[in-house]
Amino acid sequence: MTSALGSAPTGQDHRARPIPTRAHRRRWARAAGTGWLYVLPALVMYAVFVLRPLALTVQYSLYDWNGIGVARWAGLDNYVTVFTDSDLLKIISNAIILIVFFSLVPVALGLLVASLVRRITTGAFGTVVRTILFLPQVIPLVAAGIAWSWLLSTNGLVNQVLRALGLGGVARAWLGDFDTALPAVGVIGAWVLLGLCTILLVTGMSKIDPALYEAARLDGAGPVREFLAVTLPSLRQEIGVCLTVTIIAALASFDIVYISTSGGPGLQTTVPGLEIYRLAFSQRQVGLASALAVVLMLLVLAFVLPIQRLTRGEKP
Amino acid sequence: MAELLTKLPRRRAVILAPLLAIGLAATACSAPGADRSSTAGPDAAVKTDLGTAPIKLEMYAETGFPLAKALADEFSKQYPNVTFAIREDQFTVIVENAPRVMASDNAPDIIRLPTMVDLVKDDLLKNLDPYVTAYGWDKFPASQLVQLRVGENTRGTGSLYGMGLGYSVTGVFYNKKLASQVGMTQPPATVAEFEQLLAKAKTGGVQPIMQFNKNTAGINFPHQALQNQFGDPAQVADWIFQKPGATFDTPAALKATQSIQKWAQAGYFPKDANALDYAGMVGQFQKGNGLFMFNGDWESANLDKAMPGNVGFFLFPAETAGGRHVAMSAPNTFGVSAKAKNPDAAAYFLNWVHTDAKAREIAVTVGGSSPGGPSDLPVPAAAPNTVLAETLKAAQQLGAENGAVDFTANATGGIFAAAITPEMQKLVAGQQTPEGYVKAVQAEYAKELSR
Numbered sequence: 001m002t003s004a005l006g007s008a009p010t011g012q013d014h015r016a017r018p019i020p021t022r023a024h025r026r027r028w029a030r031a032a033g034t035g036w037l038y039v040l041p042a043l044v045m046y047a048v049f050v051l052r053p054l055a056l057t058v059q060y061s062l063y064d065w066n067g068i069g070v071a072r073w074a075g076l077d078n079y080v081t082v083f084t085d086s087d088l089l090k091i092i093s094n095a096i097i098l099i100v101f102f103s104l105v106p107v108a109l110g111l112l113v114a115s116l117v118r119r120i121t122t123g124a125f126g127t128v129v130r131t132i133l134f135l136p137q138v139i140p141l142v143a144a145g146i147a148w149s150w151l152l153s154t155n156g157l158v159n160q161v162l163r164a165l166g167l168g169g170v171a172r173a174w175l176g177d178f179d180t181a182l183p184a185v186g187v188i189g190a191w192v193l194l195g196l197c198t199i200l201l202v203t204g205m206s207k208i209d210p211a212l213y214e215a216a217r218l219d220g221a222g223p224v225r226e227f228l229a230v231t232l233p234s235l236r237q238e239i240g241v242c243l244t245v246t247i248i249a250a251l252a253s254f255d256i257v258y259i260s261t262s263g264g265p266g267l268q269t270t271v272p273g274l275e276i277y278r279l280a281f282s283q284r285q286v287g288l289a290s291a292l293a294v295v296l297m298l299l300v301l302a303f304v305l306p307i308q309r310l311t312r313g314e315k316p
Numbered sequence: 317m318a319e320l321l322t323k324l325p326r327r328r329a330v331i332l333a334p335l336l337a338i339g340l341a342a343t344a345c346s347a348p349g350a351d352r353s354s355t356a357g358p359d360a361a362v363k364t365d366l367g368t369a370p371i372k373l374e375m376y377a378e379t380g381f382p383l384a385k386a387l388a389d390e391f392s393k394q395y396p397n398v399t400f401a402i403r404e405d406q407f408t409v410i411v412e413n414a415p416r417v418m419a420s421d422n423a424p425d426i427i428r429l430p431t432m433v434d435l436v437k438d439d440l441l442k443n444l445d446p447y448v449t450a451y452g453w454d455k456f457p458a459s460q461l462v463q464l465r466v467g468e469n470t471r472g473t474g475s476l477y478g479m480g481l482g483y484s485v486t487g488v489f490y491n492k493k494l495a496s497q498v499g500m501t502q503p504p505a506t507v508a509e510f511e512q513l514l515a516k517a518k519t520g521g522v523q524p525i526m527q528f529n530k531n532t533a534g535i536n537f538p539h540q541a542l543q544n545q546f547g548d549p550a551q552v553a554d555w556i557f558q559k560p561g562a563t564f565d566t567p568a569a570l571k572a573t574q575s576i577q578k579w580a581q582a583g584y585f586p587k588d589a590n591a592l593d594y595a596g597m598v599g600q601f602q603k604g605n606g607l608f609m610f611n612g613d614w615e616s617a618n619l620d621k622a623m624p625g626n627v628g629f630f631l632f633p634a635e636t637a638g639g640r641h642v643a644m645s646a647p648n649t650f651g652v653s654a655k656a657k658n659p660d661a662a663a664y665f666l667n668w669v670h671t672d673a674k675a676r677e678i679a680v681t682v683g684g685s686s687p688g689g690p691s692d693l694p695v696p697a698a699a700p701n702t703v704l705a706e707t708l709k710a711a712q713q714l715g716a717e718n719g720a721v722d723f724t725a726n727a728t729g730g731i732f733a734a735a736i737t738p739e740m741q742k743l744v745a746g747q748q749t750p751e752g753y754v755k756a757v758q759a760e761y762a763k764e765l766s767r
Contacts, residue, residue, distance in 0.1 A: 056348075063347055064767070068415045068438045071347040154588040176530065176591025178745050262531045265590040265741035266748075281412040283730035284434065285767075286348075 061290035067280070071287070078291035087267055088275070088292065092299070094182060095251045095271045099303070101186025102193055102250035107242050109190070110197030111235075115227060117198075118205045130202070133195045141192065145259030148188045149175055152260075175261050181268045188256050193249060197242045204238035205231060240311025247303050251296065272296045362446045363660040368397055371661045375402045376417060376424040378410060381614075381648070383481055383683035384428070387669055390678055394668075398661060411729075415440060423653035425662040431729050432477050432651065433558065436466045442652040444476040447663040453479075456670070457691050457715060463646060463722045472557035479666040480647025482685035485711040485720075486537065486612040487631045487643055489619060489703065494522050494607045495628070503630035505637045507545055511575075514584045517607045525579070526606025528597035529589040532725075532732060533740035535576060537610035537644075540724050541632040542572035544642040549721050556727045558765060564724075564758040573743065573750035580744040590741050612644075613707035616684040620702045629706040631714060641713065645720035647688070680704075686711040728764045735760035 036043075061078050065071035082088050113133070120126050136144065151157045152174040159171035174184040212230045221229060232239075254273035257263060263270035263278075272292055280289035377384035388400040403424070405413065411430035417423065418440040435441045448454050453461065453476070460483065467474025488510075490500070498517045504510040517524040528534035543552060547568025555562040579585060586592055592600070601609045602622040610632075619627045631641045652662045669675050670689035677696040679687035684704055686695060695712060698705040714720055725732040739756045742748035748756070 060348060065348055066415075066434065066438070067349075068419050068440070069349055071349045073347065153591060173588030173591035176588050178742075178747055264530060264738065265745055266738045270738075278733060282408075282733050283764075284415070 057290045063287045065286045066284040067286045078288045091270045091275050098250040102189040103246035105190045106193040106197040110201050113198045114201035133198045136192045136195045141255035145256045149260045185269050193246050204235045208234045243307050251300050364450050371398045373400050374424040376427040378407045378428045379404045386682045418653045423655035425656040425658050429649040429651045441477045442654050451667045470558045478649040478651040482648045482679045482683040483688045484612045484685045485645045489609045490628050492626045504633050523606045524584040525608045526601045528592045528594050530593045533737040545635045546571045549642045556722045565754050569754045573753045613685050616704040616707045627703045631710050640717050642719040644723050
């Protein structure tokens, strides 16, 4: 507040007056009030569509409620269920496994691809490359899910290619097989998120001072050393953003899973987002669904806050 | 809260406080959900004529079920003062929406229903008992409406809460060309004969059963078909109707599960069944990629169109030759909202569906299923040499043998999604034992009933 309003020492501006008078205070209050008036519409929307649902979810999570009838106070019972029900624990662990595919793979591959395409980011060709890389991000997840379930089906393109290569023994219903369903879903997510990560990282790389690379080369650094010593540290913030966005996408995944496997076979690919929806709307356990939603939110924060802290610092 | 506020700069706190208050207002109030004073109990007076004043009936029906609209159109033609506003959704969407839609101020008059017990418990469904006496529905065969009765937390007895827009029957569709290829000259008379045909098909390089198991467990169809034969079907019905003490953990269910495991291991189901959905199954069967398909008569008209003359149907055979047929058969249930604005007109429509000659014909030709109604009314004939004619005949036979049971998937609101589907997917993939399967299904059932 002070930096914005109090410390400017110039001119006859009222803000420069050292001792606040009554009139000053009134004027200050009016100015601040006007400011808040400007943001009020947004704040009201935020309160109605974010804060209120959040508070309601927390409230529902403490009740045993079918969504229509009378709710029964349940205390922390729903949370106890979330942390003791073996099915729900498996569902949460599925989401954590998906982080590898939705987050680590796209960021690692994105770094690789970004390093390769860094030099061709300008000109018409660069635009084409960026567009192609970013395309999966533009396609609705539902469409991506449908397209990929065709590719991965028993007679889909993936298996056709495998059979053509003489690897027919490996061919299977990738999304229907207990061992491959979760990784197959992960591949879809990696495909969707790779473009986003690559574009973010390419943009980050374009901001790195070329002098740094020159200096590294003069010191005798090869491409790998250059990457580790210059590129990677300079991209700390971008990597942080990538990890944050993709981890949230992994933990809160719904569309891709719903379309490609519906959580099956068994519970192999069921994720919290899908289970919350099912519990609330088909099994009508609004309380348990809300508790799982709150746990999911805390889980996201538990993963994302440390990353924010680690990557937000000043660039070295 | 106070501590939180002191830690924030004061002015920010001043602004945040009302925001938090808005949020907390919700939590500070009472428990969610309205306290509904019971309005159940049949109303005394009902009207059985439509009058001449304009009436607009709100109907909430199922996408891909053209019968409802066809009947509504014909009804409006016969009774011009009645018009319909029809909203359609996928059945699974109706299942999810029904309670909220019926609790709203715009509750539909007529609605396609999922399982009914919860809706009755929440006072969302109209008790149709007054209309039973007014229209003489008590003269319908009792087995026709038994699934639509709800008593004290159980189904199968008590007051009537729904009627069927057609009554469906399930069984086995077969590809006639492939059948003659494996030497099947007539439908199997016993379960053992059926299994011999499966084995013959397998060795002959024909996919024995085309069945889906993705999204929802399509293999529950053959499972219950077996379970119905291996024990007293009344036991199955009791479990579905939530009779106290009923259990899924029975020798019949176990034996059925063991057979399904055996069939899966023998490759009688498609290898990718867990990745095959309903539409995929029907498509594959129509393409000739499968000798048998467990399904219901709602698909008859469609199959007649896609593979004319090449598709047959039989009720799943009993364990011993000449035994009584038992098959899943259920009304396409429609009910009347407790908050309906025109309940009398809705009931009039439901009665008309069962008794008007033209309506009964539409039920057969458009819906592909038996129209139900009093047993002295003739069932309209379907075109000869169609599978539709075969399923209609099967429905009458099943009615005569009193062998209709509901679907185990309808036992509770969550049993299909929460237990049967994932456990069946595990079973056919060799990740679950038959013993484990029946125990897991029963455990989920007990859990849901305890709520």
